[in-house]
Amino acid sequence: MPNSSNSITDLGVAAIRDGVAAGQFSAVEVAEAFNANVAAAQDALNAFIVATPEKAIEAAKAVDAARSAGQALGPMAGVPIGMKDLFATEGVQTTAASHMLEGFVPQYESTVSRKLWEAGAGMLGKLNLDQFAMGSSNESSYFGNVISPWQRPGSNAQLTPGGSSGGSSAAIAARLAPAATGTDTGGSIRQPAAYTGTVGIKPTYGRCSRWGVVAYASSLDQAGSMARDVTDCAIMLEAMAGFDPKDSTSLDLAVPAWTASLSGDLRGKKVGIPREYRVDGMPAEVDAIWEQGIAWAKDAGAEVVEVSLPHTKYALAAYYIIAPAEASSNLARYDGVRYGLRDLPDGAGLQDMYAATRAAGFGDEVKRRILIGTYVLSAGFYDAYYTQAQKVRTLISQDFAKAFEQVDVLLTPTAPSAAFALGENVDDPLSMYLNDVFTVPASLAGLPAMSVPAGLDAQGLPLGLQIIGRPLDEQGVLNAGLAIEARAGFTAKPEKWW
Amino acid sequence: MSVDTATVAKIASLARLKVSEAELEAMVPELNGILAWVEQLGEVDVTGVEPMTAVIPNTLRLREDVINADPLTGGDRRDAVLANAPAAQHGFFGVPKVIE
Numbered sequence: 001m002p003n004s005s006n007s008i009t010d011l012g013v014a015a016i017r018d019g020v021a022a023g024q025f026s027a028v029e030v031a032e033a034f035n036a037n038v039a040a041a042q043d044a045l046n047a048f049i050v051a052t053p054e055k056a057i058e059a060a061k062a063v064d065a066a067r068s069a070g071q072a073l074g075p076m077a078g079v080p081i082g083m084k085d086l087f088a089t090e091g092v093q094t095t096a097a098s099h100m101l102e103g104f105v106p107q108y109e110s111t112v113s114r115k116l117w118e119a120g121a122g123m124l125g126k127l128n129l130d131q132f133a134m135g136s137s138n139e140s141s142y143f144g145n146v147i148s149p150w151q152r153p154g155s156n157a158q159l160t161p162g163g164s165s166g167g168s169s170a171a172i173a174a175r176l177a178p179a180a181t182g183t184d185t186g187g188s189i190r191q192p193a194a195y196t197g198t199v200g201i202k203p204t205y206g207r208c209s210r211w212g213v214v215a216y217a218s219s220l221d222q223a224g225s226m227a228r229d230v231t232d233c234a235i236m237l238e239a240m241a242g243f244d245p246k247d248s249t250s251l252d253l254a255v256p257a258w259t260a261s262l263s264g265d266l267r268g269k270k271v272g273i274p275r276e277y278r279v280d281g282m283p284a285e286v287d288a289i290w291e292q293g294i295a296w297a298k299d300a301g302a303e304v305v306e307v308s309l310p311h312t313k314y315a316l317a318a319y320y321i322i323a324p325a326e327a328s329s330n331l332a333r334y335d336g337v338r339y340g341l342r343d344l345p346d347g348a349g350l351q352d353m354y355a356a357t358r359a360a361g362f363g364d365e366v367k368r369r370i371l372i373g374t375y376v377l378s379a380g381f382y383d384a385y386y387t388q389a390q391k392v393r394t395l396i397s398q399d400f401a402k403a404f405e406q407v408d409v410l411l412t413p414t415a416p417s418a419a420f421a422l423g424e425n426v427d428d429p430l431s432m433y434l435n436d437v438f439t440v441p442a443s444l445a446g447l448p449a450m451s452v453p454a455g456l457d458a459q460g461l462p463l464g465l466q467i468i469g470r471p472l473d474e475q476g477v478l479n480a481g482l483a484i485e486a487r488a489g490f491t492a493k494p495e496k497w498w
Numbered sequence: 499m500s501v502d503t504a505t506v507a508k509i510a511s512l513a514r515l516k517v518s519e520a521e522l523e524a525m526v527p528e529l530n531g532i533l534a535w536v537e538q539l540g541e542v543d544v545t546g547v548e549p550m551t552a553v554i555p556n557t558l559r560l561r562e563d564v565i566n567a568d569p570l571t572g573g574d575r576r577d578a579v580l581a582n583a584p585a586a587q588h589g590f591f592g593v594p595k596v597i598e
């Protein structure tokens with residue numbers, strides 16, 4: 001059994017929890033080991049905006065004391081995790097990686113984070129992300145880029161950990177945390193997981209409460225879990241999910257026992273391969289890993305069926321109308337009055353203060369999306385853009401519903417490439433948006449979806465496969481993920497350079 | 499549809515975003531690039547299709563009509579509400595003078 005701090009940080013959620021429960025190591029030892037890794041990597045990776053080692057130790061002490069007293073331990077007891085800095089944490093700065101919220105200290109705890117602490121988890125710190133979760137590469141944070149722990153062999157070029165949950169994915173891959181929260185609006189859990197060889201699941205819209213999560217696009221935003229294997233993701237998601245009367249779109253449904261029901265046996269299941277996901281210009285390696293995934297699904301006993309999702313090609317364009325529209329409305333709250341930054345030029349009136357505050361507080365990509373959103377919602381353009389996009393969204397959702405009459409889950413690549421270098425797409429918003437081509441459709445339809453690492457490309461960088469399921473069928477998604485995981489045997493980890 | 503500098507200036511004003519002339523000039527081609535790309539949605543036949551309102555069918559709930567049903571979001575939290583205000587004065591949010 002592991003007894004040095006190095007090997008403790010290679011353990012996942014289940015192994016840490018079970019090891020603490022069995023007395024193989026204390027929760028404090030675990031927290032100290034991860035705290036040390038967080039501190040040692042901060043300058044190189046910039047995965048955290050704020051580290052909270054004292055919070056991790058405090059939670060660990062409580063778990064150790066509960067164990068000594070013979071009390072029942074929670075499903076995440078003794079597991080220190082990273083918290084994406086989009087979740088409000090009482091008494092700990094919450095910024096959404098924006099200058100606008102620098103110094104903002106919530107007076108309350110988000111529902112998802114509260115549930116995790118109640119399950120026995122502790123907080124290592126607040127993880128960096130794309131500003132207001134808008135981005136696919138973690139280059140829009142006011143607090144600097146997150147650097148992936150992965151590098152191409154023989155190169156020290158800095159690669160993206162993906163976005164927007166890039167601090168989460170980098171921290172998990174670099175063994176700074178065994179698991180972390182993420183949020184996914186158009187792929188922000190799945191794409192970073194794919195780029196870093198980690199696992200991430202976005203549940204059905206409404207499973208996890210949005211209360212206390214800084215809003216980006218409310219009809220799409222959904223929290224989920226990220227870790228290094230499917231089982232750990234299931235354990236953590238089970239702790240995060242559940243009905244919350246404080247979120248009007250929260251689903252009033254019991255949380256299924258996903259972990260206890262995990263099974264990688266796909267006999268009798270049908271796996272759909274959407275033909276429209278074979279896009280032009282997709283690297284041969286991505287196609288090859290997809291073929292490999294199909295073979296793995298068959299090996300697990302599934303029948304593989306080609307299906308059609310005819311409106312797939314319009315999903316990204318619909319998303320880049322709907323998400324900015326909702327963002328422009330949600331971000332109207334940042335006005336320099338109630339919380340956050342205030343910029344009050346000499347002699348300025350109220351309107352000037354609003355405009356100056358928002359100009360100073362928001363980054364370029366946030367401004368871009370607010371402007372697009374304001375334009376598509378403005379008088380005369382609303383129907384042509386926003387209503388049309390919401391109609392196309394209905395068609396995309398209907399495509400999925402039809403496909404799920406024939407199959408149980410869909411299998412696709414998670415992203416059209418492996419991780420790219422920082423700076424590569426930053427000057428071209430459109431090419432950056434194309435990263436989300438495979439993840440956005442499931443978001444628009446509110447479906448559960450996950451990314452599982454499947455292998456490495458020729459440059460030694462991770463590639464992920466995505467599994468999309470029926471509404472509320474997280475179990476089917478997790479089970480297919482488990483089947484892929486067992487056959488992929490993905491054990492690669494980034495060589496430590498930081 | 500495409501936008502010109504005057505239109506972007508108007509949108510920025512609606513969005514309460516102060517932008518310089520130089521920023522405006524840079525934004526026009528960027529926004530036009532994005533708008534030209536989303537134009538493709540116009541080619542989809544949406545005859546008889548209802549716009550999406552909720553991805554998962556759900557009914558809007560009403561909370562119990564009682565005072566302070568949830569102490570956290572109920573009343574008597576003035577200091578917590580003001581705790582992050584850039585300028586809280588006398589128990590209120592302070593703003594620049596609105597009326598001369």
